[in-house]
Amino acid sequence: MPLVLQAALAWAAGTALGLSRVQAGVVFGAALLLGVWLVWRVIALPGDRMERLEGTAGLALLFAVALGVGADLARRDAHCEATARTARSWRVQLRREAVPGGFATGLIADAGCHVRVAIAVRVGNAVAGSVVRVTRAEASVGERGLLLRDAVLEPASPPSALHRWRNRVSAAIDRRFGADAGLAKALLIADTDGLTPDLRDRYADAGLVHILSISGLHVGIIGAALLLFVEAARLPATAGRIGAVLVVGIYVLAIGAPAAAVRSAALFTAVTATRLLQRPTSPWATYAIAALVPLAQPRTALDLGWQLSVSGYAGLIAAGRLARRSRWTGWRGALLRELMAGALTTAATAPLVAWHFGRLSLVAIVSNLGAGPVVAVLQPTLFLAMLAPGDALGRFVADAARPMLRALDAVAALAAAVPGGAVDVAPTLAMVTVASCTAALVIVAAVARHWGPWAIAAGAGIAVMAWAPDVPTRSTGRLEVHVLDVGQGDAIALRTPAGRWVLVDAGRSWSSGDAGRTTIIPYLRRRGGVLALFVLTHPHADHVGGAASVIEALRPALVRDAAFVAASPAYAAMLASARRRGGQWSRVVPGERVSLDGVALTFLAPDSAWTAGLDDPNEASTILRVEYGARSLLLTGDAEAGLEQWLLGHAIEQLDVDLLKVAHHGSSTSSTPAFLDAVSPRLGLVSVGRDNSYGHPSPDVMRRLLDAGATVLRTDQLGTLVLRTDGQVWEAEVAGQRWPLRDEPAPLP
Known part of the structure; x- marks a missing residue:
């Protein structure tokens, strides 16, 4: 292992630990592991022992310095946060x-x-x-x-000029690609805001989620295309290669210099330089240099994109080493190399993917084999469409890229549809640590001359993960409200202080799946605990679409339904699943009260006399008041003005709550001034799909909520929203932030 690679590992590990503000026990454990490795390096490796001892001391010193740098940055950031809070x-x-x-x-x-x-x-x-x-x-x-x-x-x-350029490019991509602009912007300028939840889920299940953000793959393909152009145009080799390096550097800078792209640009530069100087070097050495360049900003050590990029490229190098030992040539050899690359990169990145996304794709090796050639042609074409002068030429090149965009999406859809192709996981920190060590052992076994002991150790790690006991759900003493991001639909999960779940609605369905299977089931399973009660507010597809999948998989003991009959396949499937799985189904009755682990759930509507004359399921929505201690929440389904007026006349004393799930995704047909005045919410929660065709939420409704003193949180802007209370104070977790909810609304300035 080159010394520069060992130095890179020591620096990255020390910086990450220092920045993490981790407990002393974790730092001690990491230092102990490092110490064992350093002692083994001195005793077991061949060569002059004194020379090895000096090198080991240098690595230990480098780790200590990196740990100090990271800890110092963490202290400075904490001081800045404290100063900012009082500003x-x-x-x-x-x-x-x-x-x-x-x-x-x-x-x-x-x-x-x-x-x-x-x-x-x-x-x-x-x-x-x-x-x-x-x-x-x-x-x-x-x-x-x-x-x-x-x-x-x-x-x-x-x-700044770069930001203005990025905004102009974003607008140009919108004009040139139309409905495909969201995917094009993700692949070109690292803008993933336009990606729908179902598209993200599809690529995650297929093991292709890394393609949706700028990474080393994208930059490497563009760099290779530029070098190919230099050769095809018969430009001077030296000037052409230097020009390609400059173009790649400008591109990475222009898209905001994400850490993974900087690593790839540094690698491209290092490899090009070795070829220009005719000084071949170890791929591990150039890999280490490229990994270290982004760490000029030490906080990069905690960046997920950088971590995935360096882990994945380590798998690629190991696959290349392993493939060279094979005697296969021709198409068999090429296929073997691609399969090895897919297998080892998947193994290297699996612990990170499992920890951050709660999902592992078992078809990733094959799906990447199919997606690789498509992306290799698609990425340079997108790059040309972005650079093309004038919208006419830009649209022409964009049209040429569309078949490849469709092909990439087809590969993702086909792989995601494989039964059992994706596994939902909920690893603990201990299991992720074991998985990370196992992944490292797999990489070492692939490159080691004597691979047997390393493979045995990796197998032992896999056995530990396979037979590790499940972690029991612990009582938190708090009620949690999870407004799940299911796109244009509703799915609200309540977690009781004892860890049991109540699910209200189950999102939508589509031709190849539903929100229950892709979002809700993995989310609840990752956090543990049984589903005690499922409540359906009404039978529209964006609320009942995933219900059958949820009931089949999680088997709730109780099912409550507004029982507004609708000729809906999804509603019929929900009823059939409830009957088959033995859950106690019953119609919602106003005044019914269910108590779970200290949480009181009171059904306020719909009333059978009210629903008898209705033809709109929205006006027959289940209305549920949730109380824990002194805190309360109102869930309103898709209730419109008529049902709100009915509530004002029949249950007004139950409407005053802290948190309001804004009805009908913020539609102008709901949230009337009189209703909001009776509810007087401190926080308005809007479950709505990004760029939906209905125009939800209504700007007038958002203004009414703001005028009422409510802070508005929306899933289309923030993803899943989490609220917690101990019965006295609400705490919100939004966009990575945690903050307490005040008791009184602030006046409008």
């Missing part, structure tokens, strides 16, 4: 567009600070990349930065 105004550079009623993210713009900020905007507009002055906001520090609620934004400075 009266903040200068923030926005990462996404800010609009009233929306949620924007950014970074504190003061020099020397690196504090992430999430802003719940009440007044003001600003484009991505601009610097704004945030005033009249309530600040709180969460686990991942600062949250500013009820904020007023004032422009401070326009976006």
